[in-house]
Amino acid sequence: MDSANTTGLLRSVIAEAYAESPHLLYVLYALQQQFLHISEEAVREVAAHLDLPSSQVDAVVEFYSFFHKTPRGRYDILFSNCTSCGYMAGGVDLMAMLGRRLDIVAGNTRGDGLVSMDQTSCIGMCDHGAALLVNGMPITSLDDTMIDRIAALVEAETPLEDWPAGWFQVDDNIRVSGLLLKDDLLAGICLRAMLAHGAADTLSEIIQSGLRGRGGAGFSTGMKWQFCREAQGAAHYVVCNADEGEPGTFKDRVLLHSHADSLFEGMTVCAFAVGAKQGYLYLRGEYRYLLPHLQSVLARRRELGLLGVDILGQPGFSFDIGIVVGAGAYICGEESALIESLEGKRGIPRVRPPFPVTHGYLGQPTVVNNVETFIAAAHIVLRGSAWFRVVGTEKSAGSKILSISGDCAAPGIYEYPFGVTIRQVLDDCGAKDAQAVQVGGPSGTLIDSAEFDRRLGFDDLSTGGSLMVFSQARDLLAVIVNFAHFFAHESCGFCTPCRVGTTLLKNGLDKIAGGHGTRYDLDEMQHLAALVKCRSHCGLGQTAANPILDGLQRFPQAFEQRLVHRDFEPHFDLDAALEEARQISHRDDAAAHIE
Amino acid sequence: MSADTKQNPITQNTITIDGQEIPFQAGQTIMDAALAAGVYIPHLCHRQGLTPHGSCKLCVVDIASRSVSSHNSDRRLQAKFPADADSRSASACTMPAVAGQQISNNTPALNEVRKTITQMLFIEGNHICPSCEKSGDCTLQAMAYHLGMLDGHFPQFFQRREVDASHPTIMLDRDRCILCELCVRASREVDGKNVFAIAGRGINAHLIVNSASGKLVDSDLETSDLAAHICPVGAILIKEHGYEVPIGQRTFDLHQVSEIGLEKTILTKVRQPDE
Incomplete structure (x- = not known):
């Protein structure tokens, strides 16, 4: 194809995509699909069409794992x-x-x-x-x-x-159902209940319920909505964080698939409470296959008058929801990074304060909540705060939906009242010889069998929903190495402690796992991990070292049995350094190795 | 403001850094207040007059968790807070000053953290001080001296980074870039251009140029721009002026990094009147 044709095709793909959705990620996805990569010329054309600096478009292409500057295969x-x-x-x-x-x-x-x-x-x-x-x-x-x-x-x-x-x-693999999973709400049922109560009463009901954010941080959902409602702004926004990237988490996948009406109901309730006209569902790129289903639910809700102008005939109650699909970046699960991504930028967590409730999407007051949180809110509006509060504990009201995976007989979705013990959960999922459980995913807590009577909740073991079981047969060091690679890959690179620290931790663990680590390296890991945890900019860096710190505390033997008993062993591995030379010379005999 | 706070005017608009009480005005950050009072908090990505960034983390301070205003009947909190008190880490350049904050800054523990962060910046890039024409004028190098850094401590990353020598008068050597984004902000906020940005993720983050070719020569960067001069390291250099000031007489040969850090302020508009 000659260059004029290429340019013409680029422009038509860009124009068509942009007409469907003005979000940069959407336009870039269309190009990636069509051309299997996003070329330098495409970057310039997108920048021109969307009136953005080409450096911004370039920066975004290079940030997200699912965009490529060189062609991928068909x-x-x-x-x-x-x-x-x-x-x-x-x-x-x-x-x-x-x-x-x-x-x-x-x-x-x-x-x-x-x-x-x-x-x-x-x-x-x-x-x-x-x-x-x-x-x-x-x-x-x-x-x-x-x-x-x-x-x-x-x-x-x-x-x-x-x-x-x-x-x-x-x-779906739903194994245990509780408060929320028993049934998907009938479309419109809690919007009608909400309109009967009015916005103020609805909000106070949410506050009364004690509902806290299900993403893991556990901020009071009602207070978040209240702050947003009170914040001044040209517009208010409701954003659903469906970017569940925490390894071992898949409950949102199931909720989006089988409880989408409850979710959109919850978002619409929030919109009414805070006075928002526009909402967004930020869907992780890995779940793009759910997009047609979600779009069809939204379309049906529009037909039923549950989205759009004057919802359920209520004058002035207008709200709609758009879906923006991510492109492979765990950091966008952090709410301010998610907002940056929605705005067509790299997913870099913002400086806080100010918080999104006052300065969120486009600088306007914005509620960002987890999928499960919106669904819980919808149920509370329908059934009342007392219904919710009787389940769970005083500080952690209601239920928690867990994604259970790893070494167990029945991995899947389990919903429990808060306060359930890990032991109960392990019994139910058929985990017979667990030596350790990773509660809350790699960013959470690694516990050993002596702690299986600890309870799930914001005051003990907090979790966004991931629960990974590791049996006695597991090599825990390999698990911790895997997590360290994950965080180094997903660090956004904004702040020094996380950008450099996660890579140093990864390299240090590789050295130990590779049989080249010494006691000195272990002490180094401890020191460095503490620094990364305490001094990083956002939650990613502040939790990235958790598996290492927990592992060193609870399973020191997993590290120690790999150590070389010398004072010092260099990081530089002479034999490994010869690998490229061996490949080039097609040699792998003894003389091509050192040691 | 609660009635309690009014009874206690001392804490109303002051913060305490290492036991020293410092006044502040509404809207100021801890860094703003500290610099105005002549208290140095180490920093690399901060420059007064540009939007605070909070990325280098050299300015980490510890703030005592319990705020005075909620416990102001407790006179013990007016005294120097105990070293083992619960505290939280914050970047002084982005954290708003709040009345009564008890802040630790110039402590051995925090300076040790800062030294480690400086070492991280050194080993991440390719900083060969003896052959760098910025030596003696380099804030990263001066920071290392200030913090008593004697080596890089960590294994070098030896990253491959592109050099851009395309511009006739300005050199871009990414080997030395510490991703502080001072040039990014200076170009946007002071020069009224948008020459630089950061692309990529994690350890692959790198400085890019906003031009069709991605080269500096095709950008609208000019030698008179603040962005061409603000680089704290030797990543952006003006060509043909490298060794005008001999080693031994350069900025940090004559001054402590703390003296310079207290002085440097950018007026909101520094462009020439004849523009």
Whole structure:
């Protein structure tokens, strides 16, 4: 294609996408789809069309994992690298296996442009075994025979529609239902209840209920709404954080799939309470496959008069919800980074104060809540605060939906009253010989079996919903190494302690796991981890060292048994440094190694 | 303001840094108040007159958790708070000053944290002081001396970073960039341009130039811009003026980093009147 044609095609793709949604991420996704990458020229054309600095567009393309400046394959395969749904979850390296079948190395696109392969952070399929995304569609329960078949289908250039439909099946796996999971609310039922009560009473009911944010931080939802309602601004916004990137978390996937009406009901209640006209659902890019379903629920709600102008005939009550899809960045689960992303920027957490309730999306008062929080709010409006408060504990009212994965018989979704013990949860999911549980995902708390009588709640073990079980057979150091790689990959790079610190922690752990660490390295890790935790800018850095600190405290033997008993061992590994030379010279004999 | 606070005018608009009471005005950050009072809080990404950034974390301070206004009957809190009191970390350059804040700044523990952060900046980039023409004028180098840093401590990252020598009078050597975004902000907020931005994520974050080619020569950066001069390290340099001041007579050969840090202020508009 000549350059004039290329430019013309670029412009038409950009114009078409922009007409559908003005969000930069949307336009960039359209280009990535069409051209399998976003070229320098595309960056300039987008900048011109959206009237943005080309540096901003460039910066965004380079920030998000799902945008690429060089072409990906027509089949773009991304293996999850999570400990629960990753390519190593079954004990065999499935990514390397596919790489051998397709003659491709992870991170690359094959020379013929047919296929590219890489790893990506947890894709939220932890109850389904090893999983991957092919052109954005999840395939779960992978094993070696499926890998062979996938390789054959790719080589035959079989369209995805003709791949076995059962492979793409994602089940809810709801094992225990409580307050919220028993039923999806009938569309409109709590909006009618809310209109009967009025905005002020609805808000006080939410405050009375003791509902706290389900993302993990646990701020009072009612107070957040109240602050936003009271804040002055040209417009107010309601944003749902559906960017659940915490490895081991998949409850939002299930809620979005089976309780979307309750969610949108909750967002609409919030809009009425704070006076918002526009809402956004920020959906993680890994869940793009849920987009058609969510769009259809929104369309039906518009038809029913539950979204749009004068909702349910209430004059002046107008509200609508748009969906913005992320592009592979865990940091965008942090609310101010999410807002930056919504605004078409890199997901860099803002300086706080001011908080989003006063200065959020476009600088206007904004409520950002988790999927589960909005759903709980919808139920509270319908059933009353007392109904909610009788469940749970004094400081942690209501229930918590857990995503349970790892070494247990029945991974899936479990809803419990707050205050439930870890032991109870482990019994229910069939975790027989757990040595450790990661509560709240890598950013949460790693506990040992002596602590299984601790309780879930904001005053003891807080969790956004991830619960990963590790049996006696697990190599806990490998788990902690995995988490350290995750945080180094997901650090946004804004502040020094997290940007440099997470990489130093990763490198230090690799050295220990590789059998080159000494007591000195362990002490270094402790010191550095404490600094990263205390001095980082946002929650990512402040929690990134948790697995290491918890691991050193509770499972020191996991580290110590790998140590070299010398005072000092250099970071520089002479033998490893020769690897490139060995590859170039096609040698791997004894003389090509040192040691 | 509660009635209680009115009875206690001392705490109404002062903060305490290392036991020294410092006045502040509404809207000021801890850094603003400290610098105005001649109290140095180490910093690299901060420059008065530009929007505070809070990324380098050199200005970390500890603020005692209990605020005086809620416990102001407790006179013990008026005294120097105990070293083991619960405290929270904050960036002085972005944290608003609030009446009664009890702040630790120049303590051995905090300076140790700052030294480690400075070492992180050194090993992340490629800082070869002996061959750098900014040596002696470099704030990062001066900070290292100030904090008693004797080595990089951590293994070097040896990152590959691009040099951009395309501009006739200005040099961009990303090896030395510490991602403080002073040039980004100076260009936007003072020069009225938008020459620089940060792209990429995590350890791959890097400075980019807002031009069609991504090269400095195609940007509208000029030698007279503040962005061309504000770099605290040797990443952005004016060509052909490298060694005009001999080593030994440069800024930090003659002054402490703290003296310079207290002085440097950018007026909201520094462009020439004939523009």
